[in-house]
Amino acid sequence: MLTTSENAIVLKGVGKSFRVLGDKRARMLDALGLGGANRNANEFWALRDIDLVIPRGQRVGFVGRNGAGKTTLLKLISGLLRPSTGSVSISGRVHALLELGTGFHPEFSGRQNVLSSLSYLGVTGSEAERLCEDIVDFAELDRFIDQPFRTYSAGMQARLTFSVATSVQPEIMIVDEILGAGDAYFSGKAVARMRELTSGGCTLLFVSHDMSSVQMMCERAIWIDRGGIREDGDTLTVGKLYAASIRRQEELRLRAQALSLHNDVAMPDVDQGNDPEPTVIARLVIEGDKVPERIHAISEIALRYRGEDIERVKVGGARDDDRNERIHIIQQDGYTNWSRPRTDKRARSRGFENRKGRYGHAPFAFKAPIGLADWNDFEIEIQHNADMREAVNVEVFARDAYRCVGKLSEGGAGRTDRFSLPRELFEEWRIRQERRSVEDEAGPVDTVSTHQGLEVLQNVVEGDTYGSGEAAIVGLRVSGSEKSGDAESQHIFTMGESFRVGIEWRTFTTIEEAVFVVAVYTEDGRCATQTLSRPQNLQKGAGQIVADFGELRLGEGRYIISVGMFRGLSESHTHGEQPVAVLDRRHVLKVMKPSGVRIDLGQFSHPVTWRPVQAPVET
Template sequence: MYKNQDAITISGLSKMYKIFNKPKYRILDLLGFGKLTKNKYNEFWALKDININIKKGSKVALVGRNGAGKSTLLKIISGNLAPTSGKVKINGNVSALMDLGTGFHPEFSGRENIFASLAYSGVVGKAAEEKFEEILDFSELEDFIDNPVKTYSAGMYARLAFATSTAIVPEILIIDEILGAGDAYFINKSIDRMKKLTEGGTTVLFVSHDITSVQKLCSEAIWIDKGTVVMEGHILDVTAEYLASIRKQEEKRLKARNLRLKHNDLKTLEEGINNEIVYCHLVTENGAPMDKHPISKISLTMDENEVEILELGRGFDNNAENNIFLLIDKETINWSDIYNKEDKVYRNFEDIGGTYQHASFAIKVNNLEDLSKYSLSIEYKDSSNEAVKVEYYDGKEYIFLGHLETQNDGTWKQSTFAFGKKAESHYQKDQDDQNNSVISNDADDAEESPVIDRENNSKIYGSGEIILTKVQFLDSQNEEKLIFTSGEYKKVRLHYKANERIFNPVFVAAYYLLDGTCATQAISNKDHFEVATVSGEGFVDIVFDPLLLGAGNYLVSVAIFKELNLLDNIEPSAYDLHDKMYEVKIEQPFGMNVNLGLVNHPIRWGIKHDK
């Protein structure tokens, strides 16, 4: 009976926050003097054009990374926040568990807060006494029920809040991360209760970063990213795609870190990346543009590997936490509002009255001295004959990189500029042809790792008669990856170049925890692998089948030694050694939530029954 009715209908929902330049403009805006605050704020779109229909009795998970817009959406649905545009239709009473600390008076005891909540819902007298006992039994807080709530831990508060909110069966139950404060026992207990509620017709909206809990409870999922709906459907399909996107982003992060490690930009991984900011801008010969120039993407490349991407207009393009971000100030900078046309989301570089006449953005690099190793790419629509210059600020003056290619043919193109070198511009008239030209399922056509930069790199040392020219981490399909699953196939491929004939070198790959503890070492002579004589170029494969290391991040050292005595703990002389230059990540098998430890060791079991 429920599946034919919508509990929640959302149409064209958007939420924009005004980020004012000065506090006084916020006050004027609150007092209704909006005309005086025009162009005194930046727009931050937490949600953009959301359209969702949720059936009665559905169990729906909202998944997405921190800052994706999930909590904003739930606050609007629960009536705690007004949208900027769009409509929300709610069919039923809503019980929302959002933030710890809301709903209960901190000075009141748990008992007093329970009765106050029940009274607010119209439950008093004997019925309230019965509900109180039910809540107390479920929350298991008998020893603390008469203590002030302000003395409760986060887990105790979560128990009390959940038990009270679900004592009276709601038509729509919204839970936003609050159960994350509880222990595993109470989370499973809560999930069982929510399942019973949905059997009675309650609609559940559940937000949690614990995908296992989400899959236990929900049958459907909606994936939100940067304020828009990416995908909705069956829980397993959506979470699989979501987790794949997380792995893809993590792969990019690890690839960027490995590139930086190869260039010796990190002292240690634990210290993190000390980024330096490079300011760039778009400007015309006459300053402010005469025409509108749509810009959809800015990306940063290092050693021909795309390490950072900013998609303009995705709601978070001016977030200074990004490695590429826009500088948006309607008084001084000529970035337009967001447009969504022709299946493209973009901003225009256009004259909106910015006193500086340009459109600025910033990129983060590890070391300004290595800026020449980076290239900048800009995706734009060629809809004007007006020349647009791309420049960056070197601390003293703006340095010209080149122009966006112009033929005024109305197509989307990409221009690429190399820092520190003579600028080169490349473009494609047909963006689809460009995309198709780089996609291949052939492992031989997979993107190759960059050749190792050995100059001035203190992490690389050795006598040099034979050197490692490239290191690859491959899966069973010979595709490069930096994230693997414990128990699956993994291969480390060491490419070498021998400048003379080398007799029986010893190849090594060592995995270290981030604290420096050695987790495992693959040593060719330990495994009775005799290389004999090598010369010229080639590669050696080290195969882990299956990979037995447990979940975690690892730093990898690789080396070619002249000899390695297994009875001696003194480091031998190396032809070439790359000390903790590579980072990889290992995950637990999908659906396995129990911590399997540092080693996923194969086990044989036996049993003997007494007669």
């Protein structure tokens, strides 16, 4: 709906749902317009409860993971989709660049497409010819402008599409990742062009996964997560929060990946094969397995680790039952007792109530990142408004049975309860650790135990550990600084950050001229850097040694770390002779560029000091 206002865009309570048809028959009936398809259709809410006001001339960046709902939101604003709920008010003409080649015919030449697009924008005749030349010049496609558009590369299509869209001053411009296909040089030109347009009053909506681009181009940032607005504020504040979340998620993923690549790890009670993050089932149930007689409103469920959220779902919000997410409810009519989403004073929730579900409960699931070492620090957090006239138990499935971890407490709307995960869920894990610790004491080992916060290494696959058996590497910890204490091993670093590798060892006899080695390899197997300690004579016993690299000089990318103990190794040797104990390629490492840096800093960031030199004075 077009309006005249000081605000360019106003969204009130906007939601967008799609029907998901479960079988071929239902899809066929739907395609033919016949009845019966809706009986097998499920609702998928891509967006829900979006309230948004964007003033004229504001530059707004949208960030979020793939599938968060950013593109759906922009399609609603551009008029390509209609909202299922709420209202969208637009003041001004919208020009949206949502896909490469939008509105361009693949068989037409670039020039023909340009003139056709200008005609659609109301520009014809000599003015169109003049603008066409400006567009060709800006896109720098002189040699190709008369070739069919289908022959253009993705970067060339991005150049021409963007150049046409910005040739006429738009009132509202939407750019969705289209510039990602262009090169860095053209991206710089595009940024300058968009700043020029916004200085003339154009409202810009810009979507990018590159937070530095958003900070450079926009004054406001909106973080879209699971179909809702998670954060809205200045680009610096939102950028820091978004980057921290992405880094935390990536750290969890890499820890689990590092463990699964080299360990035969499986969580008890859940048949997940080699999944490093197996799914754990939990539920709400009335004490005594009774049918609920009251309505117990549940608004949020979160999985937490050491006081921080791993993932949080707003129950009743968009995608609360999306099984691709780390945590989600399990809703199936006729089997569970979750109500439809409802709104109470603008707060979304679902009720745990009598929906005649066969199993009488309200289940939810979460993926447990088993790469984390300290299981006692996991918690489930539930925000609710439970009716205290009946007791609601929280139970987690572990070792062939549901284990009660607590009850929802009294306290009214917005009450928050936290529950530790049951001991039984991790009992088998701990038994394995203890068994391997006993094997360590008995002699040469191929597994290690936890000690002083060092990384737990278990079930080492053949080829990852080798040596004479006279000693063992029983702990490996990669950290940023000595101040990190006994925190778990770290997988993600920023270039220039402090970088230390700690090795815990145990010898079963005297080792003369023992040399410790830390080697870092690129993904294609090349050695990025390697360091050797000074030789030392080790008596039977145990100890630790730390390789302090100072500032990390490796460039952006993924690496993998090996550590080992060798006898008599020196830099004059071509390879590791006389290995005593080696953990080969055991720790995944990801190095990121500092925040705000876009230029390629290379594979190695060498420390450089620049000094001005005064030119000699001619006489």
